[in-house]
Amino acid sequence: MTEPHAPVSYEVADGVATIALARPESLNAFDDATKVAFRDHLHDAAADDTVRCVVLTGSGRAFSAGQDLKELVAKRDSGAPLSNTVEEHYNPMVLAITTMPKPVIAAVNGIAAGAGASLAFAADFRIVAESAGFNLAFAGIALSADTGASWTLQRLVGFPKATELLLLPRTIRADEALQLGIATQVVPDDELADVVRELATRLAAGPTLAYASLKRALAYSATHSLPEALTNEGRLMALTGASEDHRAAVNAFLAKEKPTFVGR
């Protein structure tokens, strides 16, 4: 649970951890306090075995507008030393999401810009409200990309389109995001919470160790040769093949019953 007025709320219910940005007046931009809380809650969710699915979302009309530019300017004007926020905050966030040993859903309730878009790209699923969109805002403020966008976006849309979207940023509306493969699903705004809850509940009742292993296999295979990927698949098959869920699921299949997964 979270203290009132925290920049990020954290709740766990029925195996689902919901990490919600709570600075709607700033379009959920990431100031330092928000970055620390968001990063630490990702680590909380990863470490908690009772959590079997993680939902990331925003409050108000945005998912997140990325780096808080007002704080950035205030710090710069006060002569504060150059920030190492990429290394200290954004990189750990994206690594926590991509290595999360359970599924991560980005419930994209509104605009996701800059690092906000990058964080949604790092999730396993992006359920997008039809009024929402994505904006690779970095070049607009003369920055390169961070929070993994140069890695994830090209895997979602291909190299040429990623180049276009990063060099010529614009708001990609939900319907285009679906066509491009950025959005997993686009839903009416007033159905977002229900659709995400249904998916999160399903995933939280699923074979968590198998999901974690599939995520590891996909990430590994993306950057290794076929022989290396096959060896890694063998290791992960041995791991999941020895699991309680695998044994019970095969027994349930043969008994023509529905399996119950405990996540181990």
Ligand code: T3D
């Ligand atoms: O070292 C480092 O720090 C590097 C880290 C970089 C990571 C990054 O994320 S870089 C990218 C930063 N983000 C942006 O450049 C996006 C800036 N925002 C926008 O382009 C637009 O606001 C949106 C496309 C997101 C939404 O547009 P719109 O028209 O719906 O809203 P708006 O009118 O532009 O913004 C509404 C308010 O939110 C406004 O405040 P005001 O005028 O009502 O007081 C605006 O200033 C504020 N706001 C929007 N984005 C940010 C923000 N305030 C602080 N930081 C923001 N990023």
